[in-house]
Amino acid sequence: MGMKGKEMVERAGIDVHALIQLLNKAYSDEWLAYYQYWVGAKVAVGPLAPALIPELEEHAAEELAHAQKLASRIIQLGGTPVLSPEQWYRETTCGYLTPSDPDAAKLLKQNLQGERCAIEIYGKLLELVKGKDMITGNMIRKIMEEEVEHEQDLEDLGYNFLGDDFEKKSCGCSDK
Ligand SMILES: [Fe+2]
C-alpha cells in the first residue's frame, strides 16, 4: 500500500474502501471480458471468423492488461484484488456472455454488448474520481480510451461484413 498516496485520496474526499470495491468490480469484468474474447477466438467459425479472430485476440490481450492495471491500483490503495474466479461472477457488472454459438457474427454482437457496458462503467468511475484522485482517473481514462476503440473495431467489422442493419439482427445474447 502507498500510505501517502492513499492519504491524499482520502483527504480529497474519496471513500477509499468504496473505491476499492468498485475497482474490484471492474477488475472482475476485465477477467471475464478477457476470457470471453480469448475463448471466442478459439471457437469462432463462419465467414466472418477470419476477420474477427485477430481482433478478438488483440482485445483479449488488452482486457488482461486492464486487469493488471486495476490490480496494481487496488493494491496501491491498500486493497486486495479479487482472489478467486468464483468471485468474479459475484462482482461483475457486465457479466459473461457464453459463446455457446460459435458463429462469429453472434460472438461479435456479444462482445459489442460487453464493450458498451464497460464504457458505461468506466464513465461512472471517472465521474466519481474526477478532480480527486488523478492516478485512478488517469488509469481509467486510458482504459476507457481502449474500450471505445474496441467498440469502434467491432462496429466497423459488423457494418463492413454484416451490413447496415447488423445491430438490429438478433444478438443471441443470454447468460448473466
Ligand atoms: Fe477492458
Ligand SMILES: [Fe+2]
Ligand atoms: Fe474492451
